[in-house]
Amino acid sequence: MKNAIALIAAYALYSSASAGNVQILVLDKEGKPVVDAVVVMYPGTATPNPALVPRTATVVQEKMRFVPEVTVVTTGTSVRFTNQDRWDHHLRGSTAGLVAAPTTDGFEMRLAGKVDGKTASSSDVTMDKPGATFLSCHIHGSMRGTIFVTDSDWTLKTNADGLAQFANVPSGAVKMRVWHPDQLLDLAPQVLQVNDAALNQTVKLSVVPRRRRI
Ligand SMILES: [Cu+2]
Structure with a gap:
Protein backbone atom coordinates (compact mmCIF):
# COMPACT_ATOMS: atom_id res chain seq x y z
CA MET A 1 0.00 0.00 0.00
CA LYS A 2 2.78 2.39 0.94
CA ASN A 3 4.52 1.57 -2.32
CA ALA A 4 1.37 2.23 -4.29
CA ILE A 5 0.97 5.65 -2.69
CA ALA A 6 4.62 6.43 -3.37
CA LEU A 7 4.12 5.39 -6.95
CA ILE A 8 1.04 7.58 -7.35
CA ALA A 9 2.92 10.51 -5.81
CA ALA A 10 5.85 9.93 -8.16
CA TYR A 11 3.52 9.75 -11.12
CA ALA A 12 1.78 12.97 -10.12
CA LEU A 13 5.16 14.66 -9.86
CA TYR A 14 6.18 13.29 -13.22
CA SER A 15 2.92 14.42 -14.84
CA SER A 16 3.12 17.93 -13.50
CA ALA A 17 6.76 18.19 -14.55
CA SER A 18 6.14 17.02 -18.09
CA ALA A 19 3.80 19.77 -19.20
CA GLY A 20 3.37 23.48 -18.77
CA ASN A 21 0.86 26.24 -19.33
CA VAL A 22 1.67 28.57 -22.19
CA GLN A 23 0.06 31.94 -22.80
CA ILE A 24 0.59 33.78 -26.08
CA LEU A 25 -0.31 37.46 -26.33
CA VAL A 26 -0.74 38.77 -29.87
CA LEU A 27 -0.39 42.52 -30.42
CA ASP A 28 -0.73 44.59 -33.56
CA LYS A 29 1.92 46.92 -34.94
CA GLU A 30 0.69 49.66 -32.58
CA GLY A 31 0.75 47.42 -29.51
CA LYS A 32 -3.00 46.80 -29.24
CA PRO A 33 -4.33 43.28 -28.50
CA VAL A 34 -5.46 41.35 -31.60
CA VAL A 35 -8.57 39.19 -31.50
CA ASP A 36 -8.94 36.13 -33.79
CA ALA A 37 -5.26 35.63 -34.47
CA VAL A 38 -4.59 31.90 -34.87
CA VAL A 39 -1.86 30.44 -32.65
CA VAL A 40 -0.54 26.99 -33.57
CA MET A 41 1.74 24.90 -31.34
CA TYR A 42 3.68 21.85 -32.44
CA PRO A 43 4.76 19.89 -29.34
CA GLY A 44 7.78 17.65 -30.00
CA THR A 45 5.81 14.62 -28.94
CA ALA A 46 2.67 14.52 -31.06
CA THR A 47 0.06 14.61 -28.32
CA PRO A 48 -3.53 14.59 -29.55
CA ASN A 49 -5.62 17.32 -28.01
CA PRO A 50 -8.99 17.16 -29.75
CA ALA A 51 -10.61 19.35 -27.11
CA LEU A 52 -9.09 22.52 -28.56
CA SER A 152 -1.94 20.57 -35.28
CA ASP A 153 -4.49 19.80 -32.59
CA TRP A 154 -2.84 22.49 -30.48
CA THR A 155 -4.45 25.49 -32.11
CA LEU A 156 -6.43 28.38 -30.63
CA LYS A 157 -7.79 31.75 -31.68
CA THR A 158 -6.86 34.73 -29.52
CA ASN A 159 -9.65 36.17 -27.40
CA ALA A 160 -10.70 39.84 -27.13
CA ASP A 161 -7.66 40.47 -24.90
CA GLY A 162 -5.35 39.08 -27.58
CA LEU A 163 -4.64 35.94 -25.54
CA ALA A 164 -4.37 32.28 -26.50
CA GLN A 165 -4.02 30.14 -23.38
CA PHE A 166 -2.80 26.56 -23.69
CA ALA A 167 -2.90 24.23 -20.69
CA ASN A 168 -0.60 21.24 -20.23
CA VAL A 169 1.59 21.66 -23.27
CA PRO A 170 4.10 18.77 -23.30
CA SER A 171 7.53 19.90 -22.10
CA GLY A 172 10.43 20.40 -24.45
CA ALA A 173 11.02 22.44 -27.57
CA VAL A 174 7.69 23.48 -29.06
CA LYS A 175 7.45 25.22 -32.42
CA MET A 176 4.83 27.97 -32.41
CA ARG A 177 3.42 30.09 -35.21
CA VAL A 178 0.91 32.92 -35.30
CA TRP A 179 -1.34 33.58 -38.28
CA HIS A 180 -3.76 36.41 -38.99
CA PRO A 181 -5.73 37.03 -42.21
CA ASP A 182 -4.41 40.61 -42.49
CA GLN A 183 -0.80 39.56 -41.87
CA LEU A 184 0.04 38.98 -45.54
CA LEU A 185 3.71 38.32 -44.90
CA ASP A 186 3.81 35.21 -42.69
CA LEU A 187 5.53 35.70 -39.35
CA ALA A 188 8.53 33.43 -38.76
CA PRO A 189 7.75 30.51 -36.44
CA GLN A 190 9.36 30.56 -33.00
CA VAL A 191 10.61 27.76 -30.80
CA LEU A 192 9.49 27.87 -27.17
CA GLN A 193 11.14 25.94 -24.37
CA VAL A 194 8.19 24.59 -22.39
CA ASN A 195 8.63 23.25 -18.88
CA ASP A 196 6.47 23.12 -15.78
CA ALA A 197 6.81 26.87 -15.18
CA ALA A 198 4.19 29.10 -16.77
CA LEU A 199 5.43 30.58 -20.02
CA ASN A 200 4.21 33.91 -21.37
CA GLN A 201 5.23 35.02 -24.82
CA THR A 202 4.26 38.11 -26.80
CA VAL A 203 4.07 38.12 -30.59
CA LYS A 204 3.71 41.33 -32.57
CA LEU A 205 2.09 41.51 -35.99
CA SER A 206 3.68 43.82 -38.54
CA VAL A 207 0.25 45.22 -39.45
CA VAL A 208 -2.79 46.84 -37.84
CA PRO A 209 -5.80 44.65 -38.73
CA ARG A 210 -8.61 46.40 -40.54
CA ARG A 211 -11.47 47.49 -38.34
CA ARG A 212 -14.42 45.16 -38.14
CA ARG A 213 -17.90 46.18 -38.90
CA ILE A 214 -19.94 45.92 -35.74
CU1 LIG B 1 -23.68 37.77 -49.94
Whole structure:
Protein backbone atom coordinates (compact mmCIF):
# COMPACT_ATOMS: atom_id res chain seq x y z
CA MET A 1 0.00 0.00 0.00
CA LYS A 2 2.78 2.39 0.94
CA ASN A 3 4.52 1.57 -2.32
CA ALA A 4 1.37 2.23 -4.29
CA ILE A 5 0.97 5.65 -2.69
CA ALA A 6 4.62 6.43 -3.37
CA LEU A 7 4.12 5.39 -6.95
CA ILE A 8 1.04 7.58 -7.35
CA ALA A 9 2.92 10.51 -5.81
CA ALA A 10 5.85 9.93 -8.16
CA TYR A 11 3.52 9.75 -11.12
CA ALA A 12 1.78 12.97 -10.12
CA LEU A 13 5.16 14.66 -9.86
CA TYR A 14 6.18 13.29 -13.22
CA SER A 15 2.92 14.42 -14.84
CA SER A 16 3.12 17.93 -13.50
CA ALA A 17 6.76 18.19 -14.55
CA SER A 18 6.14 17.02 -18.09
CA ALA A 19 3.80 19.77 -19.20
CA GLY A 20 3.37 23.48 -18.77
CA ASN A 21 0.86 26.24 -19.33
CA VAL A 22 1.67 28.57 -22.19
CA GLN A 23 0.06 31.94 -22.80
CA ILE A 24 0.59 33.78 -26.08
CA LEU A 25 -0.31 37.46 -26.33
CA VAL A 26 -0.74 38.77 -29.87
CA LEU A 27 -0.39 42.52 -30.42
CA ASP A 28 -0.73 44.59 -33.56
CA LYS A 29 1.92 46.92 -34.94
CA GLU A 30 0.69 49.66 -32.58
CA GLY A 31 0.75 47.42 -29.51
CA LYS A 32 -3.00 46.80 -29.24
CA PRO A 33 -4.33 43.28 -28.50
CA VAL A 34 -5.46 41.35 -31.60
CA VAL A 35 -8.57 39.19 -31.50
CA ASP A 36 -8.94 36.13 -33.79
CA ALA A 37 -5.26 35.63 -34.47
CA VAL A 38 -4.59 31.90 -34.87
CA VAL A 39 -1.86 30.44 -32.65
CA VAL A 40 -0.54 26.99 -33.57
CA MET A 41 1.74 24.90 -31.34
CA TYR A 42 3.68 21.85 -32.44
CA PRO A 43 4.76 19.89 -29.34
CA GLY A 44 7.78 17.65 -30.00
CA THR A 45 5.81 14.62 -28.94
CA ALA A 46 2.67 14.52 -31.06
CA THR A 47 0.06 14.61 -28.32
CA PRO A 48 -3.53 14.59 -29.55
CA ASN A 49 -5.62 17.32 -28.01
CA PRO A 50 -8.99 17.16 -29.75
CA ALA A 51 -10.61 19.35 -27.11
CA LEU A 52 -9.09 22.52 -28.56
CA VAL A 53 -10.27 22.27 -32.15
CA PRO A 54 -13.84 21.01 -32.61
CA ARG A 55 -14.33 18.32 -35.24
CA THR A 56 -17.39 20.03 -36.69
CA ALA A 57 -17.89 23.64 -37.68
CA THR A 58 -20.64 25.89 -38.99
CA VAL A 59 -20.13 29.26 -40.66
CA VAL A 60 -23.36 31.25 -40.68
CA GLN A 61 -24.11 34.08 -43.08
CA GLU A 62 -25.99 36.57 -40.98
CA LYS A 63 -26.56 40.31 -41.45
CA MET A 64 -24.02 40.35 -44.30
CA ARG A 65 -21.28 38.80 -42.21
CA PHE A 66 -19.59 35.44 -41.84
CA VAL A 67 -20.09 34.28 -38.25
CA PRO A 68 -17.58 33.45 -36.91
CA GLU A 69 -15.32 35.60 -39.02
CA VAL A 70 -12.39 33.22 -38.41
CA THR A 71 -13.02 29.48 -38.09
CA VAL A 72 -10.32 26.97 -37.11
CA VAL A 73 -10.70 23.33 -38.13
CA THR A 74 -8.38 20.37 -38.60
CA THR A 75 -7.69 18.73 -41.96
CA GLY A 76 -10.61 16.64 -43.17
CA THR A 77 -13.32 18.52 -41.26
CA SER A 78 -16.61 19.13 -43.02
CA VAL A 79 -17.74 22.75 -42.63
CA ARG A 80 -21.39 23.66 -42.97
CA PHE A 81 -22.35 27.02 -44.50
CA THR A 82 -25.81 28.25 -43.55
CA ASN A 83 -27.57 31.34 -44.87
CA GLN A 84 -29.73 32.98 -42.21
CA ASP A 85 -30.28 36.17 -44.21
CA ARG A 86 -33.47 36.73 -46.19
CA TRP A 87 -31.46 37.29 -49.36
CA ASP A 88 -29.16 35.07 -51.41
CA HIS A 89 -25.41 34.83 -50.90
CA HIS A 90 -23.00 33.53 -53.49
CA LEU A 91 -20.04 32.29 -51.51
CA ARG A 92 -16.57 31.74 -52.72
CA GLY A 93 -13.80 30.02 -50.79
CA SER A 94 -10.32 30.44 -52.17
CA THR A 95 -6.86 29.58 -50.93
CA ALA A 96 -5.44 32.15 -53.34
CA GLY A 97 -6.50 35.11 -51.22
CA LEU A 98 -8.90 37.86 -52.11
CA VAL A 99 -7.39 38.95 -55.40
CA ALA A 100 -9.71 38.48 -58.37
CA ALA A 101 -8.12 35.36 -59.78
CA PRO A 102 -9.76 32.67 -61.88
CA THR A 103 -11.37 30.07 -59.65
CA THR A 104 -9.15 27.08 -60.07
CA ASP A 105 -9.11 26.13 -56.42
CA GLY A 106 -11.53 26.19 -53.53
CA PHE A 107 -15.30 26.21 -53.92
CA GLU A 108 -18.32 28.29 -54.87
CA MET A 109 -21.93 27.99 -53.85
CA ARG A 110 -25.10 30.00 -54.03
CA LEU A 111 -27.27 29.79 -50.94
CA ALA A 112 -30.84 30.99 -51.25
CA GLY A 113 -32.20 33.50 -48.74
CA LYS A 114 -34.12 32.20 -45.76
CA VAL A 115 -37.88 32.07 -46.02
CA ASP A 116 -39.98 32.40 -42.85
CA GLY A 117 -40.97 29.03 -41.43
CA LYS A 118 -38.50 27.13 -43.61
CA THR A 119 -35.09 25.66 -42.83
CA ALA A 120 -32.19 27.90 -43.87
CA SER A 121 -30.24 26.82 -46.96
CA SER A 122 -26.95 25.15 -46.21
CA SER A 123 -24.14 23.31 -47.91
CA ASP A 124 -21.16 21.30 -46.63
CA VAL A 125 -17.55 21.55 -47.75
CA THR A 126 -14.75 19.24 -46.62
CA MET A 127 -11.56 21.12 -45.88
CA ASP A 128 -8.92 18.71 -47.08
CA LYS A 129 -5.77 20.85 -47.21
CA PRO A 130 -4.00 22.66 -44.38
CA GLY A 131 -3.78 26.43 -44.74
CA ALA A 132 -6.11 29.38 -45.06
CA THR A 133 -9.23 29.56 -47.20
CA PHE A 134 -10.54 33.09 -47.69
CA LEU A 135 -14.32 33.49 -47.82
CA SER A 136 -16.05 36.15 -49.85
CA CYS A 137 -19.43 36.74 -51.52
CA HIS A 138 -19.87 37.62 -55.18
CA ILE A 139 -22.98 39.61 -54.38
CA HIS A 140 -21.79 41.48 -51.29
CA GLY A 141 -18.21 42.67 -51.63
CA SER A 142 -17.90 43.71 -47.99
CA MET A 143 -18.27 40.14 -46.69
CA ARG A 144 -14.99 38.65 -45.53
CA GLY A 145 -14.21 35.50 -43.60
CA THR A 146 -11.50 32.90 -43.18
CA ILE A 147 -11.28 29.21 -42.51
CA PHE A 148 -7.92 28.21 -41.12
CA VAL A 149 -7.23 24.49 -41.59
CA THR A 150 -4.61 23.55 -39.04
CA ASP A 151 -2.22 20.61 -39.07
CA SER A 152 -1.94 20.57 -35.28
CA ASP A 153 -4.49 19.80 -32.59
CA TRP A 154 -2.84 22.49 -30.48
CA THR A 155 -4.45 25.49 -32.11
CA LEU A 156 -6.43 28.38 -30.63
CA LYS A 157 -7.79 31.75 -31.68
CA THR A 158 -6.86 34.73 -29.52
CA ASN A 159 -9.65 36.17 -27.40
CA ALA A 160 -10.70 39.84 -27.13
CA ASP A 161 -7.66 40.47 -24.90
CA GLY A 162 -5.35 39.08 -27.58
CA LEU A 163 -4.64 35.94 -25.54
CA ALA A 164 -4.37 32.28 -26.50
CA GLN A 165 -4.02 30.14 -23.38
CA PHE A 166 -2.80 26.56 -23.69
CA ALA A 167 -2.90 24.23 -20.69
CA ASN A 168 -0.60 21.24 -20.23
CA VAL A 169 1.59 21.66 -23.27
CA PRO A 170 4.10 18.77 -23.30
CA SER A 171 7.53 19.90 -22.10
CA GLY A 172 10.43 20.40 -24.45
CA ALA A 173 11.02 22.44 -27.57
CA VAL A 174 7.69 23.48 -29.06
CA LYS A 175 7.45 25.22 -32.42
CA MET A 176 4.83 27.97 -32.41
CA ARG A 177 3.42 30.09 -35.21
CA VAL A 178 0.91 32.92 -35.30
CA TRP A 179 -1.34 33.58 -38.28
CA HIS A 180 -3.76 36.41 -38.99
CA PRO A 181 -5.73 37.03 -42.21
CA ASP A 182 -4.41 40.61 -42.49
CA GLN A 183 -0.80 39.56 -41.87
CA LEU A 184 0.04 38.98 -45.54
CA LEU A 185 3.71 38.32 -44.90
CA ASP A 186 3.81 35.21 -42.69
CA LEU A 187 5.53 35.70 -39.35
CA ALA A 188 8.53 33.43 -38.76
CA PRO A 189 7.75 30.51 -36.44
CA GLN A 190 9.36 30.56 -33.00
CA VAL A 191 10.61 27.76 -30.80
CA LEU A 192 9.49 27.87 -27.17
CA GLN A 193 11.14 25.94 -24.37
CA VAL A 194 8.19 24.59 -22.39
CA ASN A 195 8.63 23.25 -18.88
CA ASP A 196 6.47 23.12 -15.78
CA ALA A 197 6.81 26.87 -15.18
CA ALA A 198 4.19 29.10 -16.77
CA LEU A 199 5.43 30.58 -20.02
CA ASN A 200 4.21 33.91 -21.37
CA GLN A 201 5.23 35.02 -24.82
CA THR A 202 4.26 38.11 -26.80
CA VAL A 203 4.07 38.12 -30.59
CA LYS A 204 3.71 41.33 -32.57
CA LEU A 205 2.09 41.51 -35.99
CA SER A 206 3.68 43.82 -38.54
CA VAL A 207 0.25 45.22 -39.45
CA VAL A 208 -2.79 46.84 -37.84
CA PRO A 209 -5.80 44.65 -38.73
CA ARG A 210 -8.61 46.40 -40.54
CA ARG A 211 -11.47 47.49 -38.34
CA ARG A 212 -14.42 45.16 -38.14
CA ARG A 213 -17.90 46.18 -38.90
CA ILE A 214 -19.94 45.92 -35.74
CU1 LIG B 1 -23.68 37.77 -49.94
